[in-house]
Amino acid sequence: MSRPLNFRQIEAFRAVMQTGTTTAAAAMLHTTQPSVSRLLAQIQSATQLKLFDIHKGRLRPTHEARQLFETVQRHFLGLDRIEQSVAVMRKSGAGSLRVGCTPALGLSVMPPVIHAFSRRYPQVHVNLQTVGSHALREGLLYGLYDVALTTSGISDPQIEAVPLHRSDAVCVLHPGHPLASRASLHVRDLKDQVLLTLNADDEIHQQFLGTLQQHRVEAAATVETTYSVTICMMAAQGTGIGIVNPYVASVFARDLKVLPLRPRCPVEASMALSPQSAPSAIAEDFVGLLKAYFRDFGKGKAL
Template sequence: MPQDLSHRQLEAFRAVMTRGKVTLAAETLNTTQPTVSRLIADLEAAVGFTLFERRGRSLWPTAEAQSLLEEVERSFVGLGEISRVAADIRDYRCGHLLIAGMPALALRFLPQVIAEFVADQPGVRIALRVHSSAEVLRNVSSQQFDLGFAAVEADHPSVLRRPLAESALEAVLPPAHPLCRNHRLTAEDLQPHRFLALGEEVTTRRDCDIWFAAHGSTPAVVAEAQLSAALVEMAAAGLGVGFVDPVAARLAATDGRVARRPLAPAIPFTYELLQPALRQPSRIASRFLALAQTRLEAVLSD
């Protein structure tokens, strides 16, 4: 009964068959001629039949050797493909990411990061799902998503949660608005002006309400929106002043469609990273996260 074959034996066999001589096979394998001869002898003992006829100092392949070579070549093609895939994984030329993000980051910021990341790693496929922060938490808890970007207040046993960046809400207002003369906006400054509120289902809305109440002020709400992006568009259309997360404010202000101003006192805001707790992050996920964090810090440092 044939014994188990070693990869090294098959390498030696293939090298002798393709190069024609033991000396040349030894050069190919970067080893010695006696080593190749021993590997061939071990292989013959393992398969139970003669692979080469010895004619003086030469080896002549038998018909059985030719038949075996066909299968060995197929195996080596498979190994070559495995090696190629492994190299692609090592060099970030293949793989996939599934990301869930809150709208404040997923509508503009994350697409820009994804575009930059894929430009450097064109073989990587990324899927982005846009959800509320609470839904992002549920997505990541399923262990099917690689990364989640959100602003949540509750923990989940299946999710690792950590601050990604800490900043503060900012006011967005039409570029010609009278309050553009102010370097910072207070609740008193905003009292006589139309205000754009976040929807009551948004956790940040509560922080804004507390901020106004702490200063004995009630904003003149003329409209509200669930998403920062929609609130920015209302401000750009001249409807009033609203508070949004800092990334939404700063990216919108770069277009010149709105102005932005800090609040006094500040309303803290934290972007958080969510990761599945039951599995380790992939190399691609870690690499993407490093880029996203660098770009987020750059936006918030302006």
């Protein structure tokens, strides 16, 4: 009755079939010639098959040996593919990173962070989607994003949002604006000014509107828009004074005057990971780069 074969026996048989001698097979396997001969004897005993004879000083495989070798090669081809796949994942994680964020953070935070990430992992495919907070929440729940970043809250019991940075909203205005020379602006300074704000459902706008009402400040006019970048572009044209998060304001710092707003209007950048699966090694490294960016935000340091 035949006995089960072990991996060492199969490996020795394959090496002999490939090299033609036990000496060459031993060199291939980094072992000794007697060890290979012993394994060959074991495999012939275990299978109860004649696999080789000696012909002109070389091992000559039988028909049964060639049939067995075809089966073994298919097995090792599968192992080689597994090893190649493991090597790729070891080098570049899952091979792709899917990131979602709000548009303002896509313009300001993501370019330097993804640049640093791509230099570290040049072979990883990165998919960055800039969407609203509702789409971020849905994307996380359905496993569409590995990492999400937002300045709006993500309210869902399945999603754990982690604060990365706390700051305050700022005023952006043309350098030639009459108020541009101030060190900061109080909401009372905004009376009778043209204000550039985000839409009414935005958290920054809601806080700012409450502060205006608290101090009984009325604007001359209001221009409402969906994107912070549009506010900054209009402020650069001299259209009015914009209220935005400090991250997008930093992108336009050369063209705009950026002033603190008083009383403060808190802004929090938070991150969430997909609850559908554990984060990959590259996702964890990406999170580390995000944390480094926010740690150095405003200090003029590059990642």
